[in-house]
Amino acid sequence: MDSAEMMKLLETRRTYRRFDETRPVPDEAVRDMKAALRLSSCSSNRQLLRFVFVRDPEKVKAVFACTRWAAMLPEGRGTPGEGQRPVMFAALLFEEGKIPRWMLDTDAGIALSNLTLAAWTHGIGSCMLGNIDREGISRILKVPEGMTLHTVTAFGYPAHACHIVPPGPDGSLKYYMDEQGDFYVPKREEDEFIFAEEYGAHR
Numbered sequence: 001m002d003s004a005e006m007m008k009l010l011e012t013r014r015t016y017r018r019f020d021e022t023r024p025v026p027d028e029a030v031r032d033m034k035a036a037l038r039l040s041s042c043s044s045n046r047q048l049l050r051f052v053f054v055r056d057p058e059k060v061k062a063v064f065a066c067t068r069w070a071a072m073l074p075e076g077r078g079t080p081g082e083g084q085r086p087v088m089f090a091a092l093l094f095e096e097g098k099i100p101r102w103m104l105d106t107d108a109g110i111a112l113s114n115l116t117l118a119a120w121t122h123g124i125g126s127c128m129l130g131n132i133d134r135e136g137i138s139r140i141l142k143v144p145e146g147m148t149l150h151t152v153t154a155f156g157y158p159a160h161a162c163h164i165v166p167p168g169p170d171g172s173l174k175y176y177m178d179e180q181g182d183f184y185v186p187k188r189e190e191d192e193f194i195f196a197e198e199y200g201a202h203r
């Protein structure tokens with residue numbers, strides 16, 4: 001893969017919220033997703049994160065019922081309907097108190113980035129979900145005492161497009177959907193948040 005292809009991968013690996021529910025995630029993709037998690041950088045190389053992959057349709061349905069989608073859109077608008085729901089979830093778990101929370105969240109972010117990129121190389125879209133019923137999902141997945149559910153990530157072949165757009169005229173960063181259900185995700189320009197040599201400076 002050359003750098004242009006890598007940049008394209010980063011541009012298109014967006015949050016997808018509707019999927020083709022008739023297409024399961026194939027084993028080859030799951031194999032690469034697991035390998036990508038294994039290769040993740042983490043603080044002191046302690047490898048404290050744990051994952052549960054959920055592919056059984058009944059369990060996927062149960063986990064889905066514990067998830068909340070697209071809080072920035074009017075109630076329910078971003079929630080996938082029948083036939084467009086995810087076909088797989090990956091739950092991320094951790095043990096409380098082993099390392100400072102900022103280290104753990106950094107490890108989690110790196111792992112989720114690796115995981116969703118590996119999926120996307122197979123054309124599988126994803127949505128990381130933090131707005132979830134942790135107790136409910138922990139019960140379904142039989143999460144043992146002492147382990148905490150961090151986030152779940154939903155997967156499936158996307159059934160909509162995603163476009164990067166500039167912030168709105170009022171500077172709004174709220175993502176939105178068009179009448180076809182395609183998503184538009186505003187991203188700031190680089191010089192708004194990346195500086196040279198000194199904070200706020202552009203050279």
Ligand SMILES: Cc1cc2nc3c(=O)[nH]c(=O)nc-3n(C[C@H](O)[C@H](O)[C@H](O)COP(=O)(O)O)c2cc1C
Binds near residue numbers: 068132175
């Ligand atoms: C830690 C985290 C938690 C998130 N939780 C949710 C969620 O509960 N529901 C949801 O629909 N999207 C969730 N998202 C997706 C974000 O809304 C999405 O990443 C953001 O709008 C930017 O879109 P992009 O990923 O395409 O850049 C979450 C993303 C992250 C990184």
